[in-house]
Amino acid sequence: xxxxxxDVSVHFGRTCALEGLSLTVAAGETVALLGPSGSGKSTAxxxxxxxxxxxxxxxRLAGQDVTDLPPAKRGIGVVVQQYALFPHLRVADNVxxxxxxxxxxxxxxxxxxxxxLAMVGMTSYAKRFPRELSGxxxxxxxxxxxxxxxxxxxxxxxxxxxLDAQLRADMLGELQKLRREVPEVAIVxxxxxxxxxxxxxxxxxxxxxxxxxxIAPAAELYATPPSAFTASFLGGAxxxxxxxxxxxxxxxxxxxxxxxxxxxxxxxxIRPHAIRLGSEGVPxxxxxxxxxxxxxxxTCTVDGLPDVSVRIDLPADSDVPALGxxxxxxxxxxxxxxxxx
Amino acid sequence: xxxxxLLIAVLVVxxxxxxxxxxxxxxxxxxxxxxxxxxxxxxxxxxxxxxIGCLVVGTFLAVVISFxxxxxxRVVASLVDTMLALPSFLVALSFTFIYGTAGILRTGGFLTTxxxxxxxxxxxxxxxxxxxxxxxxxxxxxxxxxxxxxxxAGPWRVLRQVVLPxxxxxxxxxxxxxxxxxxxxxxxxxxxxxxxxxxLPMLVHTKGIVMFDYPAACAIAxxxxxxxxxxxxLLRKALGGRRARLD
Amino acid sequence: MLVWTRPGKALTWIAxxxxxxxxxxxxxxxxxxxxxxxxxxxxxxxxxxxxxxxEALSGDELASLSVSxxxxxxxxxxxxxxxxxxxxxxxxxxxxxxxxALHHLPIAVPSVVVGLGLLVAFSRxxxxxxxxxxxxxxxxxxxxxxxxxGTVAAALQRxxxxxxxxxxxxxASPARVLxxxxxxxxxxxxxxxxxxxVALSMGEVGATIMVYPASWxxxxxxxxxxxxxxxxxTAAAEALVLLTATVLVVFTVDxxxxxxxxx
Numbered sequence: 001x002x003x004x005x006x007d008v009s010v011h012f013g014r015t016c017a018l019e020g021l022s023l024t025v026a027a028g029e030t031v032a033l034l035g036p037s038g039s040g041k042s043t044a045x046x047x048x049x050x051x052x053x054x055x056x057x058x059x060r061l062a063g064q065d066v067t068d069l070p071p072a073k074r075g076i077g078v079v080v081q082q083y084a085l086f087p088h089l090r091v092a093d094n095v096x097x098x099x100x101x102x103x104x105x106x107x108x109x110x111x112x113x114x115x116x117l118a119m120v121g122m123t124s125y126a127k128r129f130p131r132e133l134s135g136x137x138x139x140x141x142x143x144x145x146x147x148x149x150x151x152x153x154x155x156x157x158x159x160x161x162x163l164d165a166q167l168r169a170d171m172l173g174e175l176q177k178l179r180r181e182v183p184e185v186a187i188v189x190x191x192x193x194x195x196x197x198x199x200x201x202x203x204x205x206x207x208x209x210x211x212x213x214x215i216a217p218a219a220e221l222y223a224t225p226p227s228a229f230t231a232s233f234l235g236g237a238x239x240x241x242x243x244x245x246x247x248x249x250x251x252x253x254x255x256x257x258x259x260x261x262x263x264x265x266x267x268x269x270i271r272p273h274a275i276r277l278g279s280e281g282v283p284x285x286x287x288x289x290x291x292x293x294x295x296x297x298x299t300c301t302v303d304g305l306p307d308v309s310v311r312i313d314l315p316a317d318s319d320v321p322a323l324g325x326x327x328x329x330x331x332x333x334x335x336x337x338x339x340x341x
Numbered sequence: 342x343x344x345x346x347l348l349i350a351v352l353v354v355x356x357x358x359x360x361x362x363x364x365x366x367x368x369x370x371x372x373x374x375x376x377x378x379x380x381x382x383x384x385x386x387x388x389x390x391x392x393i394g395c396l397v398v399g400t401f402l403a404v405v406i407s408f409x410x411x412x413x414x415r416v417v418a419s420l421v422d423t424m425l426a427l428p429s430f431l432v433a434l435s436f437t438f439i440y441g442t443a444g445i446l447r448t449g450g451f452l453t454t455x456x457x458x459x460x461x462x463x464x465x466x467x468x469x470x471x472x473x474x475x476x477x478x479x480x481x482x483x484x485x486x487x488x489x490x491x492x493x494a495g496p497w498r499v500l501r502q503v504v505l506p507x508x509x510x511x512x513x514x515x516x517x518x519x520x521x522x523x524x525x526x527x528x529x530x531x532x533x534x535x536x537x538x539x540x541l542p543m544l545v546h547t548k549g550i551v552m553f554d555y556p557a558a559c560a561i562a563x564x565x566x567x568x569x570x571x572x573x574x575l576l577r578k579a580l581g582g583r584r585a586r587l588d
Numbered sequence: 589m590l591v592w593t594r595p596g597k598a599l600t601w602i603a604x605x606x607x608x609x610x611x612x613x614x615x616x617x618x619x620x621x622x623x624x625x626x627x628x629x630x631x632x633x634x635x636x637x638x639x640x641x642x643e644a645l646s647g648d649e650l651a652s653l654s655v656s657x658x659x660x661x662x663x664x665x666x667x668x669x670x671x672x673x674x675x676x677x678x679x680x681x682x683x684x685x686x687x688x689a690l691h692h693l694p695i696a697v698p699s700v701v702v703g704l705g706l707l708v709a710f711s712r713x714x715x716x717x718x719x720x721x722x723x724x725x726x727x728x729x730x731x732x733x734x735x736x737x738g739t740v741a742a743a744l745q746r747x748x749x750x751x752x753x754x755x756x757x758x759x760a761s762p763a764r765v766l767x768x769x770x771x772x773x774x775x776x777x778x779x780x781x782x783x784x785x786v787a788l789s790m791g792e793v794g795a796t797i798m799v800y801p802a803s804w805x806x807x808x809x810x811x812x813x814x815x816x817x818x819x820x821x822t823a824a825a826e827a828l829v830l831l832t833a834t835v836l837v838v839f840t841v842d843x844x845x846x847x848x849x850x851x
Contacts, residue, residue: 051753071756078757084750088772097768098758149758345674346683349690352730356705357697363708398607405604408590409597417608424612426784426838428791428808431827435615437820438622464611486590496591504590525698527794528808532815542698542794549704550798559708562701570696 001027001062001152003048003186008057010043017043019210020057027152030179030187032201032218034194034234040210041190045155048188049078061153072101077146077154077185081161083138085130091141092117092126098149116144119181120174136167140174147182154182157190172199194234198222206230224337231269231339238275238310240268240302242338249338251331252304254282258333265338272297273313274335277321281330284310286321296320300329357566360559367556377544377561384540384568387455388523391462395519396512398463399470404500406471407478408486418475421468429465433532436461455538461529466522470515477511478504517576524569541565620831622824640825649826652810653833656790659721659806660837663728664785670729671736672778676770679744691737694730703727703798721804727795732785739784743777783841790834807833 003025010018018040025031033041046052048059050071059067066074085094095116099109117123120140130138139159146154159175160168176199179187191197197204198218205215206229214221214230225231228239243250244261251268259268273295284300287309298312298321312329314320321327371377402421406414440451451457481504489499505512527542539547541561549558591597622628623644626635643649671691678687694702706727710717717723747770755769756762771778793808800809807830814823 046753049753049757051750051757071753072759072761074757075759076757078754080750080754082748082750084748084754086751086755086769086773088775097755097760101755101758101760101764145758345670345677346687346690348670349674349693349733352706352726353693353702354690356709357693357701359709360701360705398611402604402608402612404590405600409600409604411601411604421612424616426787426791426834427616427831428793430791430793430808430811431619431831432615434811434815434820434823434827435618435622437815438618438628438824439614441820461615464615467612490592496596499590521696527698527700531793531797531812542700545698545700545704546797549707555708558704562698562704565701566697569698573696 001186002060003153003188004060004063005044005048006058006060008044008047008054008059010040010047010052011055016210017052018047018054021212022057023205023212023215025153025186025188027186028184029203030189030201031215032189032191032197032204033207034191034197034201034204035207035213036192036233038209039207041192041207042157043210044207045078045157045188045190048153049076049155050074075149075151075153077149077151079139079142079146079154079156079159081158083130083142083162085133085138085141085145087130089130090126091122091128091130091133094130094141095145095148097145102149112148116148119147120144120178135163136171139163139171143178151185153186153188155188155190158192159189160191160193160196172196175200197234204234206233208233225269225339228267228269228339228341231267231337235271236311237269237271239339240270240308240310241305241341242266242268251282252302256331256333256336259331259336259338262338264340266341267339268331269337269339270331270335272311274332275310275312276330276332277312277314277327278330279328281328283326284329286323286325286327289320289323291316291320300327360562363556364559364563365556367554367560371557371560371564376539377564380539380541380544380561381564381568383455383538384524384542384565387458387462387538387540388520388526390459391466391523392516392520394459394463395466395470395523396516399467399474399515400505400512402467403471403474403478404504407475407481408504421471421475424465424468425472428528429461429526430528430532432461432465433529436533452533453538457533458530458538458540461533462523462526465529466519469519469522470512473511473515474508477508481507513576517573520576521569521573524572525565541568619824619827622821623828624825625821628821640821641828643822644825644829648805649807649810649822649829652805652807652826653829655721655804656807656830657833657837659725659728659804660786660789663725664732664782664789666725667729667732667785668736668778668782671733671738671781672740672771672774674733674737675740675744676766678741688741691734691741693734695734699731699792699794700798702730703795706730706795707799718799719801721801723799723801724796724804724806727799728789728792731792731795732789735784735788736781739781740774740777743774747773779841783838786841787834787838790830790837 005021005023008018008021009016021044033044035041043052047054050069054067058065061074086097089097092113095113096109099112114123117126120143122137122140122144125133125137133141160171163171179200189200201218203215204218204221206213208229214226216226221230222235225234225237231237232239240251247261249256249259249261249268283303285303286298286300288299290297293316295316296314296318298314300310300312302308302310310329406418436452436457440457485503486499489503494502525542530538530540530543542565545558545561545565548554548561591600621633623640624636624638625633626637628634674687674691678684706723707718710723717726751769751773752765755765760768791808793812796806797809800806807826811823811826811830814826
């Protein structure tokens, strides 16, 4: 089922939580809404779920306008941040909640609950109360509860935010597995964590200040970010101001071989790990070094660009220049892209 | 929305409005009477003294329970919670045995003075000050006190400069609630005050039930309502504390 | 963490014990002791007797207990129902502040004034209730509605709205969300509102004394009558009966809280 947002805005009094969002999520597709807090991503999800009413714009499910439909009539599965498992109901009753609301026959409820709990590996916890579960287990139950009603659309609002780092990595793997279990469901995944978005999403919609900044397939967005914000938010790219001299592009007075100038795009975007140290490049001065286990990260100032610092990731086994050393950085053309400032 | 509000409208707003209407013919007599003026002054005096007493005693007890804990401190704290639900006249009744002419202390005259009412109200309303204070103090990070002590601050300094500023909103909340409740207190005055101390609520009862002078009772009631609500609102505004709830 | 020396602590605790014992605890202990005392002319009561308690549990006084229990249950439970209803309706409504203020009115003004208002309002057409037990029940209902409303409204503030949202997204109708999610999650608050209402109702004296008919005399009114006639020991015994009954009732209601927890 296709989810379609058509110029959707949400205002709370004077504050604008979402401004003119247009977005389509196809059946079987995962779209991540990625952005810092206050970017409007959760509001967009709540609008699709029907928890908040758009001030303008329409929302369609499979082409049918549902903007005025209450959440109960939309048939969308929702997993919220703190999971909101009903504390007075056991795990099995939580999962059965939607089925009972739909007055499904008892036998079907029992069968479906067992099926869902088996899918998320929680069968042996059916009789527990939510407070007796760990964060990761609660999350699985929340997903089982949302999927029990066989939704065609699944909305996940920061499902991993409440978990600690190790568990988050494990659950990320489980979510990838889950995606394969429900191949036809359209998934909207709200997160502020770029690694979750990159791991799970087919397309990523980057949001900022209640607006959509960029939307593109994940790999494309990472490789050639269309905007400075997306470049730095997704993968922490370096942004360097450039001058155009004819067809050539100069950084701090040095021509970058192989990079073609584009009108209106005055920032060079390059990932920290793509920069190498060499003899013929832009001279920089090392002001900090940080060993990160798998890599060494240098922070450098660029001669002639007083307000800019550059982060460079060197392989862990490479020689690390001393603090204060003058080195030369090479910016390979294939790793460079130009974005508007 | 409608049925609960309708209930309040019929059972609270309508009667109070009628009280205001009924009071009209009695205003001149009531405002001019010495009895009324004395009761008004007495009511405010008793309420203010009791509230100050409750704040002093309640703060001391709450500080000890929270920061100088002893075995059984939690039991005491839950006992305090229970007392909130008990009727106030029990205190007044017990005073008959403690301070009465034939009682433990045999301070015969004391029972008939306003100070007996003040003492009884301090006894009964101290838990009302303690409850918000205990809650606020339990939220205060213990590390803050330890750090202050490690920086060389003695107990008094820690109390004055770390604890009290932090729990001030709770003190304001508890204090204004106590002031309101002591202005309105009836049970204690009924049991003790029949022996010499008259406050406004007591006067409402006397005029209304004993003398059947409804207009006068209504006029005094209106003064009482204005006094209670006005003082309470003023206090909340002036002290700028967080919104104190009545419950 | 505040007082670090042993003597300092000991001194603080002694001061605490004296202040708490004499000022807060003693009056309640004295009432209980007096209930069993034949005479009390010194520091300690003398001539222990169960006679006062017997008096307090017979005749008119026993009838008072029955009246108090009926009033407390009827008034208190109606109050909890209406208070909860009011709090749920006011929550998130445009009229929330008005509802808040109106519901707090009965406890912001003296109970005597609430009683006077009811007396004035219901001694005339169109609603004549003066002289019946219903005016007492209504007085209690009005006072306890305020407490119930406050307790439930405070709990509602703490409940995350996403529970109701999620329930709705699972296809539950508003009625189902109310009965199966919102109310069960409020159960602890509703139970403590019920306990508080019943307890406060059992001890209510201000409004009751304004409106009660001779046929419907609650325990506190009886205690006052006894104390006023100089029968202080019997008054103390009846106060003990009131305390015991209140604690029993509150304890029972507390049991009903069950396993549900607020989150």
